Amino acid sequence: MAEKTKLWYLQNFNMFDGMSPKMMMELAENTSMQNNSKKEIIYFPEDASNTIYFLKAGKIKIYRLSEDGKTTTLQLLGPGEIFGESAILGQDTHDNIAEVVEDAIVCAMDKRDFQDLMEKSPNLTMSVNKFIGWRLRKIQAHVEDLVFKNASQRITSFLHRYVETFGKKMVDGWMVRPFLTHQEIADLTATARQTVNQVLNELAEQDVIKFSRRFLQLKGELDQLES
Amino acid sequence: MAEKTKLWYLQNFNMFDGMSPKMMMELAENTSMQNNSKKEIIYFPEDASNTIYFLKAGKIKIYRLSEDGKTTTLQLLGPGEIFGESAILGQDTHDNIAEVVEDAIVCAMDKRDFQDLMEKSPNLTMSVNKFIGWRLRKIQAHVEDLVFKNASQRITSFLHRYVETFGKKMVDGWMVRPFLTHQEIADLTATARQTVNQVLNELAEQDVIKFSRRFLQLKGELDQLES
DNA sequence: GTAGGACTGTCATATTGCTGACATGTTGGT
DNA sequence: ACCAACATGTCAGCAATATGACAGTCCTAC
Numbered sequence: 079m080a081e082k083t084k085l086w087y088l089q090n091f092n093m094f095d096g097m098s099p100k101m102m103m104e105l106a107e108n109t110s111m112q113n114n115s116k117k118e119i120i121y122f123p124e125d126a127s128n129t130i131y132f133l134k135a136g137k138i139k140i141y142r143l144s145e146d147g148k149t150t151t152l153q154l155l156g157p158g159e160i161f162g163e164s165a166i167l168g169q170d171t172h173d174n175i176a177e178v179v180e181d182a183i184v185c186a187m188d189k190r191d192f193q194d195l196m197e198k199s200p201n202l203t204m205s206v207n208k209f210i211g212w213r214l215r216k217i218q219a220h221v222e223d224l225v226f227k228n229a230s231q232r233i234t235s236f237l238h239r240y241v242e243t244f245g246k247k248m249v250d251g252w253m254v255r256p257f258l259t260h261q262e263i264a265d266l267t268a269t270a271r272q273t274v275n276q277v278l279n280e281l282a283e284q285d286v287i288k289f290s291r292r293f294l295q296l297k298g299e300l301d302q303l304e305s
Numbered sequence: 306m307a308e309k310t311k312l313w314y315l316q317n318f319n320m321f322d323g324m325s326p327k328m329m330m331e332l333a334e335n336t337s338m339q340n341n342s343k344k345e346i347i348y349f350p351e352d353a354s355n356t357i358y359f360l361k362a363g364k365i366k367i368y369r370l371s372e373d374g375k376t377t378t379l380q381l382l383g384p385g386e387i388f389g390e391s392a393i394l395g396q397d398t399h400d401n402i403a404e405v406v407e408d409a410i411v412c413a414m415d416k417r418d419f420q421d422l423m424e425k426s427p428n429l430t431m432s433v434n435k436f437i438g439w440r441l442r443k444i445q446a447h448v449e450d451l452v453f454k455n456a457s458q459r460i461t462s463f464l465h466r467y468v469e470t471f472g473k474k475m476v477d478g479w480m481v482r483p484f485l486t487h488q489e490i491a492d493l494t495a496t497a498r499q500t501v502n503q504v505l506n507e508l509a510e511q512d513v514i515k516f517s518r519r520f521l522q523l524k525g526e527l528d529q530l531e532s
Numbered sequence: 533g534t535a536g537g538a539c540t541g542t543c544a545t546a547t548t549g550c551t552g553a554c555a556t557g558t559t560g561g562t
Numbered sequence: 563a564c565c566a567a568c569a570t571g572t573c574a575g576c577a578a579t580a581t582g583a584c585a586g587t588c589c590t591a592c
Contacts, residue, residue, distance in 0.1 A: 142445075144453040152445060167438025168431070173445060197427050204395070210437050211394025217444050218369075218379060218400060224451045225495045226371040229549060259569065268452045270550050275571060291558075291569075456579065486539065497580050502541060518539075518588080 084109055087134050087185060090158055093205045101199055108191040112184050120162075120176040120184070127165040127172045129186050133157055136182025137244075140174045141265065151265040152217065154179070156244055160209060165189040166196075167210070180256070224268055232267040233277045237287070238303035241296050252296040257289055311336055314361050314412060317385055320432045328426055335418040339411050347389070347403040347411070354392040354399045356413050360384060363409025364471075367401045368492065378492040379444065381406065383471055387436060392416040393423075394437070407483070451495055457504045459494040464514070465530035468523050479523040484516055 084106040088094060094102060109132075114120065120131065120138070133155055140161060141151040152174060155161055161176055166189055196203045223232050245254040258266075260274040267274070281287045286302050288295040296303065311333040315321060321329060336359075341347065347358065347365065360382055367388060368378040379401060382388055388403055393416055423430045450459050472481040485493075487501040494501070508514045513529050515522040523530065 142449055144449075148453060150449065150452040152448060164438060164442075166434060167441065168435035169438055169442070173442060196430075200424050203423075203430055206434075207393065207437075208395035210434075210441070211391060211396055214394065214437070214441060214444070215391075215396070215400060217441070217448065221379060221444065221448060221451065222369055222371075222377065224448065225377040226375060261569080271570090272551085272572080273549060276549095279571080488539080498540090499542080499581085500579065506541080 084111060084185070087111070087183070088132070090134065091132055091160070092158065093160065093202070093209055095205070096201055097199060101195065101202075105187075105195060108195075109185045109187050112186060114178045114182045114184055116178055116181055118178045120178065121172045122175055123171070123173055125172050127162060127169055128189055129162055130160065130165045130189055130192050131162045131176075132185040132187070133159045133161065134183040134185060136184075137179040138176055138182060138184075139179050139262075139266075140176055142174055149265045150268060151262070152220070154240075154266060163210065163213070166192055166206065179258075179262070229267070229269045229273050230277045230280075233263065233269060233274055234281070234303050236263065236267045237281075237294070237296075238300060241294065241303065242300060245294075245296070251298050252300070253293060254295075255293040257291060257294040259291070311338060311412070314338070314410070315359070317361065318359055318387070319385065320387065320436055321429070322432070323428055324426060328422065328429075332414075332422060335422075336412045336414045339413060341405045341409045341411055343405055343408055345405045347405065348399045349402055350398070350400055352399050354389060354396055355416055356389055357387065357392045357416055357419050358389040358403075359412040359414070360386045360388065361410040361412060363405060363411075364407040365403055365409060365411075366406050366489075366493075367403050369401055376492045377495060378489070379447070381467075381493060390437065390440070393419055393433065406485075406489070456494070456496045456500050457507075460490065460496060460501055460504045461508070461530050463490065463494050464508075464521070464523075465527060468521065468530065469527060472521075472523070478525050479527070480520060481522075482520040484518060484521040486518070 085102060088102065088106055088109065094105065097105070111134075114136070121127070123142075135157050138155045138159075138161060139151050140153040140155065141149055143149055153161075162172070164172055196206065223235065227235065240258075241252045241254055245252040260278070261271045263269075263274045263278075264271045278287070278289060282289065285297060287297065312329060315329065315333055315336065321332065324332070338361075341363070348354070350369075362384050365382045365386075365388060366378050367380045367382065368376055370376055380388075389399070391399055423433065450462065454462065467485075468479045468481055472479040487505070488498045490496075490501045490505075491498045505514070505516060509516065512524060515524065
């Protein structure tokens with residue numbers, strides 16, 4: 079792929095705000111681009127973490143399996159997000175599974191190259207710190223939700239975040255497409271598939287949302303999904 | 306306090322391994338030392354996070370309160386741990402409460418000073434990254450526990466970690482002192498006080514542990530507390 | 533050394549939400 | 563256009579664990 083195109087892609091990442099054009103070129107040179115389609119696994123636990131990934135398009139989920147086959151999804155990532163960060167946090171293997179949820183374009187970079195870049199640019203280092211801080215905050219909030227909220231509150235507040243992150247504002251509410259399967263939502267909220275189904279249908283009955291496999295529509299303001 | 310003494314204290318932190326003596330002196334100069342006794346609060350949510358803390362002695366818990374007065378403890382920290390790290394992760398307020406569990410000696414450092422130091426020492430920056438990565442891993446494991454394990458497994462595996470972190474190996478097992486209250490364990494494991502009581506007594510009946518308010522004794526190997 | 537507060541022990545009861553089972557609906561590949 | 567695989571909808575029953583109540587015990591600050 080032409081360096082110019084890569085450059086253009088990379089400019090979508092906040093993390094690289096304020097970096098010199100020269101640095102950006104260097105970044106682009108060291109980046110390889112890949113397309114991954116739905117259900118592809120990008121890494122497994124125990125895989126060597128030599129690479130850091132930038133998600134340009136699509137959605138990726140970061141999740142774990144229990145010994146008896148249950149699943150819990152730690153994060154659902156969209157365009158502009160970074161993953162595989164354990165590579166630059168001093169771990170040599172991954173702990174989680176990274177799987178493509180919606181066909182994705184991913185930029186991959188060797189961790190050494192990225193670390194070299196960080197040494198040259200304190201700016202970048204600070205951005206990385208901020209990014210990690212933000213991750214840490216998000217996962218702490220996740221813990222808080224798990225402990226303090228009940229199943230339907232967790233589902234509702236997940237929908238809130240989902241719409242906020244991935245939705246488009248319309249004249250009379252919000253629209254997200256495509257939607258997720260009930261099982262995917264269950265894995266994200268530590269609930270059972272059947273519970274998700276029930277809560278979703280209740281919300282539809284109360285005329286707060288409308289949904290199908292293809293879309294989720296929120297009628298009115300985001301704070302209707304407050305819990 | 307004499308700079309020498311501070312220096313000596315600071316050398317207990319892994320994070321500063323490999324730093325030049327000159328750098329260490331600079332670190333010591335910018336650090337202030339404080340004693341905090343049980344139940345003192347070091348910071349609240351919304352407090353400005355201008356300071357990063359190094360825990361030299363004692364125990365600190367990092368926790369959150371829900372609106373209806375429930376508590377969940379995110380971390381229990383002992384000597385050698387860092388807290389208030391949101392200061393250097395680009396946040397200007399804290400999200401959690403930091404409270405002294407056992408009388409503590411804390412080194413405090415202005416975040417600017419620490420950031421200056423980081424800019425001068427790529428070594429330190431890497432250590433910080435590692436430390437944050439480790440935090441991230443610990444909290445992900447916490448989420449996994451919450452989702453996959455039941456109450457008594459969570460309590461048992463907490464005891465495992467507690468003994469491992471804070472205990473002393475004896476001829477025929479492990480000893481930790483002092484112990485925690487049942488409520489504190491409940492807050493750490495997202496369970497009810499009564500459940501902790503029950504599990505603890507069951508383990509004592511099975512002769513795996515022995516405990517009182519003053520100590521926890523594990524009879525035999527750590528993996529007896531596997532779940 | 534005592535009183536008040538904090539912590540522990542034990543029970544009975546309530547409830548949330550998971551499990552399994554099964555029918556119905558939807559989709560995409562050949 | 564069909565069929566297999568996947569996803570949704572619904573329900574009854576059950577298990578885990580929280581809650582509330584209260585008695586007994588220990589601790590510590592006067």
